[in-house]
Amino acid sequence: MGMKLIVLVVIVLAVIAVAQFMRVYELSSKLKGHKEEDIDLKTNNINAGMMMVFVAVFFASLLYMCYKYGNGMLPEAASAHGQDVDWLFNLNWIIVFAVFFACNFLLFYFAYKYSYHPDRKAYYFPHDNKLELVWTVVPAVALAFIIIFGLMTWNNITGKPSEDAVLVELYAKQFDFTARYSGEDNKLGYADYKLVNSDNVVNPLGVVTKGFIDSSVVKIERDIMSWQDKLDGVGEGTEILSAASEIKYQADIEKMGRIKERILTMEQAMGDSIYSMAEDDFTTKTTLFLIKDQEYQFIFRSQDVIHSAYFPHFRAQMNCVPGMRTKLKFTPIFTTAEMREKTGNPDFNFILLCNKICGAQHSMMNMAVHVGTAEEFEAWKADVNVSGVAYVVPRPEAEEVEEIAEDISADGNEDENEEDLDEDVQP
Amino acid sequence: MSAAAAHDHGHHHKESFITKYIFSQDHKMIGKQFLVTAIIMAVVAVLLSVLFRIQLGWPGESNSALSFFLGDTWAPDGVLDRGMYLGLVTIHGTIMVFFVLTGGLSGTFSNLLIPLQLGARDMASGLLNMISYWLFFLSSVLMLYSLFVETGPAGGGWTIYPPLSIYEEATPSSGQGMTLWLLSMTIFVASSLLGSLNYIVTVLNLRTKGMKMTRMPLTIWAFFITAVIGVLSFPVLVSAVVLMLMDRTMGTSFYVNDAIQGGEILEQSGGSPILFEHLFWFLGHPEVYIVLLPALGLTSEIVSTNSRKPIFGYKAMILSILAIAFLSFIVWGHHMFITGMNPFLGGVFVFTTLLIAIPSAVKVFNYITTLWKGNIKYTPAMLFSVGLVSSFITGGITGIILADSALDIAVHDTYFVVAHFHVVMGLSAIFGMFAGVYHWFPKMYGKMMNSKLGMVHFWLTLISAYGVFFPMHFVGIGGAPRRYYDYSVYESFDTNQLEMFIDLNEIISIFAIVGALAQAIFIFNFFYSIRRGQKAVQNPWKGNTLEWTTPVEHIHGNWPGEIPTVHRWPYDYSKPGKEEDYCPQNVPLEEGEEEDH
Ligand code: HEM
Ligand SMILES: [Cu+2]
Numbered sequence A: 001m002g003m004k005l006i007v008l009v010v011i012v013l014a015v016i017a018v019a020q021f022m023r024v025y026e027l028s029s030k031l032k033g034h035k036e037e038d039i040d041l042k043t044n045n046i047n048a049g050m051m052m053v054f055v056a057v058f059f060a061s062l063l064y065m066c067y068k069y070g071n072g073m074l075p076e077a078a079s080a081h082g083q084d085v086d087w088l089f090n091l092n093w094i095i096v097f098a099v100f101f102a103c104n105f106l107l108f109y110f111a112y113k114y115s116y117h118p119d120r121k122a123y124y125f126p127h128d129n130k131l132e133l134v135w136t137v138v139p140a141v142a143l144a145f146i147i148i149f150g151l152m153t154w155n156n157i158t159g160k161p162s163e164d165a166v167l168v169e170l171y172a173k174q175f176d177f178t179a180r181y182s183g184e185d186n187k188l189g190y191a192d193y194k195l196v197n198s199d200n201v202v203n204p205l206g207v208v209t210k211g212f213i214d215s216s217v218v219k220i221e222r223d224i225m226s227w228q229d230k231l232d233g234v235g236e237g238t239e240i241l242s243a244a245s246e247i248k249y250q251a252d253i254e255k256m257g258r259i260k261e262r263i264l265t266m267e268q269a270m271g272d273s274i275y276s277m278a279e280d281d282f283t284t285k286t287t288l289f290l291i292k293d294q295e296y297q298f299i300f301r302s303q304d305v306i307h308s309a310y311f312p313h314f315r316a317q318m319n320c321v322p323g324m325r326t327k328l329k330f331t332p333i334f335t336t337a338e339m340r341e342k343t344g345n346p347d348f349n350f351i352l353l354c355n356k357i358c359g360a361q362h363s364m365m366n367m368a369v370h371v372g373t374a375e376e377f378e379a380w381k382a383d384v385n386v387s388g389v390a391y392v393v394p395r396p397e398a399e400e401v402e403e404i405a406e407d408i409s410a411d412g413n414e415d416e417n418e419e420d421l422d423e424d425v426q427p
Numbered sequence B: 001m002s003a004a005a006a007h008d009h010g011h012h013h014k015e016s017f018i019t020k021y022i023f024s025q026d027h028k029m030i031g032k033q034f035l036v037t038a039i040i041m042a043v044v045a046v047l048l049s050v051l052f053r054i055q056l057g058w059p060g061e062s063n064s065a066l067s068f069f070l071g072d073t074w075a076p077d078g079v080l081d082r083g084m085y086l087g088l089v090t091i092h093g094t095i096m097v098f099f100v101l102t103g104g105l106s107g108t109f110s111n112l113l114i115p116l117q118l119g120a121r122d123m124a125s126g127l128l129n130m131i132s133y134w135l136f137f138l139s140s141v142l143m144l145y146s147l148f149v150e151t152g153p154a155g156g157g158w159t160i161y162p163p164l165s166i167y168e169e170a171t172p173s174s175g176q177g178m179t180l181w182l183l184s185m186t187i188f189v190a191s192s193l194l195g196s197l198n199y200i201v202t203v204l205n206l207r208t209k210g211m212k213m214t215r216m217p218l219t220i221w222a223f224f225i226t227a228v229i230g231v232l233s234f235p236v237l238v239s240a241v242v243l244m245l246m247d248r249t250m251g252t253s254f255y256v257n258d259a260i261q262g263g264e265i266l267e268q269s270g271g272s273p274i275l276f277e278h279l280f281w282f283l284g285h286p287e288v289y290i291v292l293l294p295a296l297g298l299t300s301e302i303v304s305t306n307s308r309k310p311i312f313g314y315k316a317m318i319l320s321i322l323a324i325a326f327l328s329f330i331v332w333g334h335h336m337f338i339t340g341m342n343p344f345l346g347g348v349f350v351f352t353t354l355l356i357a358i359p360s361a362v363k364v365f366n367y368i369t370t371l372w373k374g375n376i377k378y379t380p381a382m383l384f385s386v387g388l389v390s391s392f393i394t395g396g397i398t399g400i401i402l403a404d405s406a407l408d409i410a411v412h413d414t415y416f417v418v419a420h421f422h423v424v425m426g427l428s429a430i431f432g433m434f435a436g437v438y439h440w441f442p443k444m445y446g447k448m449m450n451s452k453l454g455m456v457h458f459w460l461t462l463i464s465a466y467g468v469f470f471p472m473h474f475v476g477i478g479g480a481p482r483r484y485y486d487y488s489v490y491e492s493f494d495t496n497q498l499e500m501f502i503d504l505n506e507i508i509s510i511f512a513i514v515g516a517l518a519q520a521i522f523i524f525n526f527f528y529s530i531r532r533g534q535k536a537v538q539n540p541w542k543g544n545t546l547e548w549t550t551p552v553e554h555i556h557g558n559w560p561g562e563i564p565t566v567h568r569w570p571y572d573y574s575k576p577g578k579e580e581d582y583c584p585q586n587v588p589l590e591e592g593e594e595e596d597h
């Protein structure tokens, strides 16, 4: 409170001081017969001079920042296409810097050089077709180059992956990523959002297997039953429902009934053969482990809102959109160890950041990325499986389904994401 | 119209305080109403940016300014709440883009200058014009009010991408805060449409005798084309918003497909969040030019007047405006390269986007050539115009990087984008607006603003503006995502970069605070001069356009006698063979004088 009072007093005093100053200024300009619209020569020259001072400081500060923060920039691109992107960046930088320096210099220099002088008259120069043609055509040609090189790289980035690209799915939800490896068969099992259990324990990615279909249906039926019980007023701890919650339960019962129908229709449409694709898939939430020089084809999905998978070091980024499967491919070309050497930073790690606003915790949504050799990958895979961080998508047997349904209502959240990133990336 | 009739028009009905100052239908008064409202909105938007810059500059540190303005709810112990951080960013962006630089800029200067520079007694419809202002006022109030709702203002970014903005379960700010945002923006669009239609009709029908389209000042050309862009693009935003309202309240699925919210499986299926992005950016990109073109128009006029030299390449300037306007409708996809859009389509958008660089470059070269061999007077308006050209160059060229999809994939949604659009659109438009206020203040209030204060204001603003946004490029190329509350995540993967972000973010925040304080000089100068400024003369800058032939005291109908007839283009400055270095549009051509441009 005291603080606010002091601030207030200071403000009031400042206003009074300024008002006094203005009073004095007004009087003196009246005495001198000064008119606001007449900028006197001296003031005009000061402003003109400031133009040159400004442009010098402006350019100097750019160069200084390039020098000082050059090593804080992203390190060398760690993906095959990223090297092309960086090359293209450099080409564009040359053009951008040239135009930046030239145009700003001319602007401020002319602003300085042609400042007002009473003895001079401005040069009447309304237009010049030749000149205008030149500076339409020159940028057009420069842009043609930029476009051609840009599109070549773009086609390269977005083209079809090669036959032996490894398929990996990245599944985004508020506020983490889950990676699903396609396993031996290099095929990802189908997934459907309706099979994601609401408490995210059993099938967080909604992978479609016979077992998961059954368990979802069981869960829906149980839910419907328990709501119906509430409506009917049976069961333990019965309470009188308000009209609003009665309507809500009724609506939920109908809605989940419809969703159940959709699940069953889906099951019929799918047939038996596809379930096997999911069997060797395995997921992990802590680290995305990639093999050096192996091409990857990523599939992105999202559960709730739009996220974006941003890999700054690989110069790659793709949105994760609910209800859509987006794609991106890249090939890591340096291992984490090699990058640590390159950057001279023993703590360096690759990372995957969420880069589309997705809620209050947006800035904390990320996943560690580790690049190693094929052997390291196998070791890591065995290790994470043992430690239970990742798991192979199971095919529940018929009896298991009942158990799972039991689990759903019984236990809480066994979220395994809380481990320290740093420890995890060291294989 | 005869002199007697004009007289009639001017003084016949005594105006009450209410019809003169509040429900005025006079374009000059409405222009001033827009300006003052926009200034208030700008103060709020700047304050919001200072608040979240404090968090970015000194993350997690307790700050008494934060507790002072946000209280315990949103800044417990003086540390900004994460959700509120996004709310502040969202409302800051929305206010700046729509309320300050669309409503404020077009609203003020189109209203003030279109009738005055064309030689019209008022807008085509004074009533619609008045309604347009009051809708603007209402939407401003709603937007400000949304800052005070319990769950916070809309916090999904000014682009309000669904499904985040649809479900309260996705983020609490998508509840009441978002509803108010949608409501406010719908009313805002209605206001903007009424205004734009009015501007278009006035320009087409109410030009005085001799005011051919090719004799219109570039200001009018810019306002005219801006209005056309607005009429063609804003309705698309309204449709997008209406569909979103239906998704929010009626369970439709225009933008929703197979999602889970708050643990609940939604039934909605078959829609697409990307559809919203297409609709939004179909407005969103033209909006950039709605913001920019008026500023370019105003400064074209100011640069020419104060260089005492015709604007170079008048026709090329008009063609550039037309080309930019046309192209602005076919480039929206450059905001969506990485949404999973077909790569070929992405390529097409790369092409169209880079084409825009050509007319933009032409404009820059023409500005620079106008200065060349001029006789430049540094009024505050002229200083800000030079600032605009600089920021237009500096911000424009980084657009080349972002337009290139292969590069955008690396810097999309990073601070590089934030730097780019602030410099090219934010700074340019704000500089243009300041220039306009300094230049036409005598026309608005019959007084002069203090020029020394104006100069101090300019230099502090220019330096701190670049001080804020220049280092942001480095932060962005370093890979810092935007809309991040802090960068603590970098601790676990790259401390080199974290150090750079901490360094630069602090510098940026200091400049932001200095820059914000510098605006107090302007606010003071503005309001002080309205009351006590030196009395203006009729044509203080020795300009050629028709507004300087009206009397200093405002009268209804603008000219006491007949409306002047136009005989020449507006840029006859320092024409050879003339004694004075200017020659107003209403001066007839002399014997043998040619009108060449
Ligand atoms: C007072 C000086 C200003 C400062 C210090 C400032 C700073 C910022 C910062 C730091 C952000 C957050 C970027 C992010 O996290 O994505 C932001 C967002 C934004 N600003 Fe400004 N800004 C200023 C003036 C302006 C102006 C003049 C405009 C007008 C175009 C503007 C328009 C925006 C927009 C559209 C956004 C994006 C909001 C969003 O992400 O939803 N700002 N500003
Ligand atoms: Cu996210």
Ligand SMILES: [Cu+2]
Pocket: B284, B285, B288, B331, B332, B334, B335
């Ligand atoms: Cu755009």
